């Protein structure tokens with residue numbers, strides 16, 4: 146760095162002021178105007194977070210929201226060059242920080258995860274689909290899966306219950322299939338059971354339904370596999386229509 | 395009539411723009427940061443856009459004025475992006491938006507000092523060497539000088555000369571700064587290295603206090619800024635001109651009428667034999 150110490154300090158203090166709203170008296174700026182920089186910088190961050198986290202914004206009071214955003218921006222050094230990715234850093238910050246808000250809202254981390262996944266999956270780079278044919282046999286063929294998907298495991302039903310009415314009593318195991326539609330780019334959420342989550346994971350790993358059920362039968366998880374197949378086929382047919390299971394390999 | 399004037403591409407009007415002929419710009423400008431490393435819906439949109447229009451790029455996060463080293467991973471991505479979409483122009487702001495390893499997502503003024511000139515000019519050279527092209531650096535609007543030891547004009551001129559880069563002349567920013575810091579906008583423009591101007595920005599702004607204008611890009615261009623554009627076009631070679639409208643976006647036909655007005659002024663002064671915007675873009679770098 147060819148900068149003199151004082152020049153660096155001036156830049157650093159201005160940046161710090163924008164992040165913390167604490168102005169160092171030695172900063173050589175017009176003190177009647179510098180507040181516009183804090184306002185402009187804060188607005189960009191706040192607006193991006195509101196648009197990524199509308200449910201969280203709606204759940205928290207104005208004061209809670211503002212203090213969360215302030216603390217995040219003041220203490221966390223944002224690394225992303227792309228402003229749309231910055232809310233992902235906010236999610237990681239919340240996940241890894243001790244916050245009293247988490248005891249007021251036990252589902253806080255789940256809610257923000259759920260909201261972030263939607264943004265991330267909507268924006269993420271395209272993943273190439275496997276080659277597949279549309280006709281085949283659900284039980285014995287290897288099933289092609291939309292590679293742009295995730296299975297979320299949540300402790301609170303943030304995907305189907307109003308965040309304001311979720312309490313500790315709602316704690317449980319919830320599974321959610323999230324995928325991006327190829328044609329529209331829309332992110333779709335489907336509530337699934339733990340068993341369907343397990344099935345889909347195994348299908349993604351390249352096992353056929355027949356092989357999966359055989360393995361499950363040996364662990365005596367399911368006795369009556371015929372009944373399971375009868376339930377699953379309509380579910381798979383629906384997922385094929387939605388483009389999540391586009392066909393067979 | 396020659397086509398000189400492009401539009402800043404915004405997601406807000408992407409769909410209507412691509413599915414109609416209401417807006418007919420010479421080119422579109424976008425920020426690589428908003429469009430690189432993405433997929434899905436917006437990837438399809440930028441592909442469609444690049445099939446229909448010439449694209450120029452105007453960066454946000456390079457932070458040429460940062461005290462810390464350049465972000466080479468970011469530059470690698472920018473280089474790949476401009477190659478992918480056959481982009482011939484990359485410009486950035488004469489400001490900093492990252493300090494102490496933290497991004498701020500807005501443009502802060504660099505101290506007008508000898509040491510920042512050396513530092514920034516070197517960084518511009520490094521970026522130009524890496525991208526294998528000249529870049530254009532934009533005069534930014536600012537609301538307070540920071541620890542300034544010289545005039546803004548001397549600062550800009552010396553950097554452009556030392557870095558041997560192009561100047562993106564934002565005419566509205568000159569107007570905003572002249573108002574905010576009480577200098578004469580035309581004298582300022584006359585004092586710039588006008589032979590280095592490779593690109594012009596035009597935009598609207600908002601007066602928030604009796605003696606302060608904020609560069610919002612959220613209003614129409616006002617008549618004195620059109621006048622300043624007229625003054626500028628008499629003094630620079632034909633270059634691409636961009637209408638920036640980032641907020642409070644009006645109907646497309648409204649923006650087209652602003653484009654038409656800019657075209658009219660540009661065509662009054664710029665030699666009509668200078669062919670199409672495509673040619674301006676390739677000669678400007």
Ligand SMILES: [Fe+2]
Pocket residue numbers: 532564595638
């Ligand atoms: Fe500009």
